[in-house]
Structures are given as C-alpha cells and as structure tokens.
Amino acid sequence: MRIRLRGINSKKKILADGTRRTYWYAWKSGPRLPGKPGDPEFAAAYNAAVTRKMEPPTGTLLSILQGFQVSSDWDDLAPRTKRDYVNLIKIIEQKFGDFPLSALSDRRTRGLFMEWRDERAERSRRQADYGWQVLARILSWAHDRGLVIANPCEKGGRLYRGSRADKVWTQDDEAAFLASAPRHLHLPLLLALWTGQRQGDLLRLAWTQYDGRVVRLRQSKTGTRVVIPVGAPLKIALDAIGGKLGPILLNSDGNPWTADGFRSSWRKACAAAGVVGVTFNDLRGTAVTRLALAGCTEAEIVTITGHSLHDVRSILDAHYLHRDPALGESAIRKLETGSKFSDRAPG
Numbered sequence: 585m586r587i588r589l590r591g592i593n594s595k596k597k598i599l600a601d602g603t604r605r606t607y608w609y610a611w612k613s614g615p616r617l618p619g620k621p622g623d624p625e626f627a628a629a630y631n632a633a634v635t636r637k638m639e640p641p642t643g644t645l646l647s648i649l650q651g652f653q654v655s656s657d658w659d660d661l662a663p664r665t666k667r668d669y670v671n672l673i674k675i676i677e678q679k680f681g682d683f684p685l686s687a688l689s690d691r692r693t694r695g696l697f698m699e700w701r702d703e704r705a706e707r708s709r710r711q712a713d714y715g716w717q718v719l720a721r722i723l724s725w726a727h728d729r730g731l732v733i734a735n736p737c738e739k740g741g742r743l744y745r746g747s748r749a750d751k752v753w754t755q756d757d758e759a760a761f762l763a764s765a766p767r768h769l770h771l772p773l774l775l776a777l778w779t780g781q782r783q784g785d786l787l788r789l790a791w792t793q794y795d796g797r798v799v800r801l802r803q804s805k806t807g808t809r810v811v812i813p814v815g816a817p818l819k820i821a822l823d824a825i826g827g828k829l830g831p832i833l834l835n836s837d838g839n840p841w842t843a844d845g846f847r848s849s850w851r852k853a854c855a856a857a858g859v860v861g862v863t864f865n866d867l868r869g870t871a872v873t874r875l876a877l878a879g880c881t882e883a884e885i886v887t888i889t890g891h892s893l894h895d896v897r898s899i900l901d902a903h904y905l906h907r908d909p910a911l912g913e914s915a916i917r918k919l920e921t922g923s924k925f926s927d928r929a930p931g
Contacts, residue, residue: 592621592630646681648726649673657725662804664784664843672718685732688723694736701743709744716740753777753870757859764857768836769849771821775833776864778818780871780889781810783864787841789832794822808890872896 591611598604608617608626610633617633619626652658653673661669679700687693697719705712720737727735758777762770775786785803793800796819799812814822822832831840835849850864862870868889875885882896889896 592617643685644681645683645685646677648685648722648731649677649681651731652722652725655725660807662784665805668714669718672715673722675715676719688732688736689734697737698740701740705743713742713744751862751866751869752873753859753862753867757862761854761857761859765853766836768834769853771825772833772846772850772864773867774818774821776867777871777874778815779812780868780875780885781812782868783846784843787831787833787843787846790830791826791828791832794826794832796823796826803890806890810888810890812888 591614593609593611593614595607595609596604597607606620608620609615610617610630615629615633617626617629653670658666680697697716701712701716704715716737720735720740723732723735723737726732758773761773765773772786775781775789776783779786779799781789781801782803782805784805785801788804789799789801794814797814799814800810801812802809825832833841835841835845847864854860854862872885872889872891875888880888882893885891885896886893
C-alpha cells in the first residue's frame, strides 16, 4: 500500500566520485529525511518533522494566536467574525509570529505594535484599527489566563474617526425605497426600522420567533436576548405572509438569503431608488433615532434594540442622532408645559 506524503522535496547531487544521489527533505528548506520513500525510517522521520512544524514554538506570539483559535472565546464568535479574524490573524502571524512573549512587558513593544498599525493606516485607517483590536483582544485573552504578563495593546484608541452622525434614513428615503424596490426587500426594511436589529440576526430570524405579538431573538454578536413588541405596520406585513416555517426573510426565489446575496441586492435596490449615503446598517441607528424622537427613554430603547445603556447614550450623543430640529421643538414644548413661570412678559 502506497501512502502519499505531502510536501516532500527532493534534490539530486553529484558526489565527488561521480555518483548521483537523491536527498529527500520533509518540505522545501525542511529537515533532511533518512533513506527513501517507502522505508519505515523515512515515514517515521517525516511524521516527526511535520509534528514539530505544527507545534508553534513555545514562548512566541504564534503560540498565543493559535491557542486563542481553539478556545471557548473563539467558539463564541459569530461565523462572519471568525472569518474576519482569521484573515487578520494571518497578517499578525506573518509580522509578529516569532515575537517573544517575554518582550511584551517591555515599554518599547507598544511603540513597535503602534508602528505596525501606522503602516497599515496608510492604506486604511479602519482596517488598521481592526487589526489592532484583534491583537488587543487576543492578548487580553492570554493575559486573563496568565499566559502573558502584559497586554501592550490595551487602550490604544482609534485612528479612524469616521462618524455616522447624519447617516440616518429619512422618511423620504424610506418612501423612495418602498416605491422602487422589489417587494421581497420591503419586509427587511420594516423589520430593521421597527426592531433595531442587525442584518445578520434579521436574516436568520425564523417564524417560530414571532408569536403574533412579539419577536424574540438572541443577538449573535453579544448574546443579548431581546423581546420586541411588534408595531402595527410590521405586524400587518408579517401577518400577511405568516403561518410558515423557516426564515422570515427570503429572496426573490423564495430561498433563505446569503449575507453576500442580500448585501448585493440591497445596494442595487438603493441605487435604483436614488437612496444614497446610507446603508442597511444605518437602519439600526435610524431605529434608535426614531425611538428617541418619539419620546422613548434610554431604558425603553435599550429594551427594544438590545444595546447597553452606555451604547445608547453614545449613539444618541455622537453617532446616529443628528441634531434633529424636531428634538429642539419637542424640548421647548415640554419646557412650556412644565414651566411654573408666568407667561406674562417681564415688565
């Protein structure tokens, strides 16, 4: 029985006496193997070499990067997040895989990692921040478990300062989209506006999670469980389709959406409707904005969207809730209603 050993590399040499000899290596630039393919000692040496190659050198950053990817923290990540992390971890491995863990406590190490982030920022500040975030998270995981004595990437701040303060869907955007987009894209819009949930969670939402009164779901990114009362417009749309099994949102062929397929269809529909400058992700912030404009408290918004109270305050203050004139009007009307002062002009 012949067993194919992958990656084996051979080199032919002419010895001093003129004879030709073939030398075998476990892989290119790998260790030399005794004998020839088929010999017992050859296979044993090959297996030992591959095992040593797969085991990361102890005391290096590579061992931490690989350890994180077999941890319970890794298992808790959403599939999309895992794919993004794998790409960034490969980049980190190439740059710092052999970096000694003992050097993490050196004050100069933070500067070294920041130089790497600055280099990546020349191409994309957002991606530079994401790479820093991934490295910081892995080092935090290792630090909590006593595998490293310091996390030089802790509290590194951000280079990307982009804000979506004005990136909210207006009533005109909504109307234009509904007038132009295919009908199978109407329900995703309503679900996002009336629940404030992420695209991935809405694409996975099943009919069993809607009982005719509320939608129940566990957010994949945070694990937060939310129970969302269904508003009248959304209830009408759901009940008109309801009584089915499987995902609520389906494509034009009646099949569940893929994430890429949905994003592509959504972009095309927005372009056709003349809706520019906002994305599906902005509907989550739009929901927060509309709840605030309707007079909802922060606690009420948290209950519906699943944000933390701190996140809601940050969203309303800096990210999504642009300074809508309706807020100022509402504030003055409330002040007038609750004022104890006389409405007489001062004399």
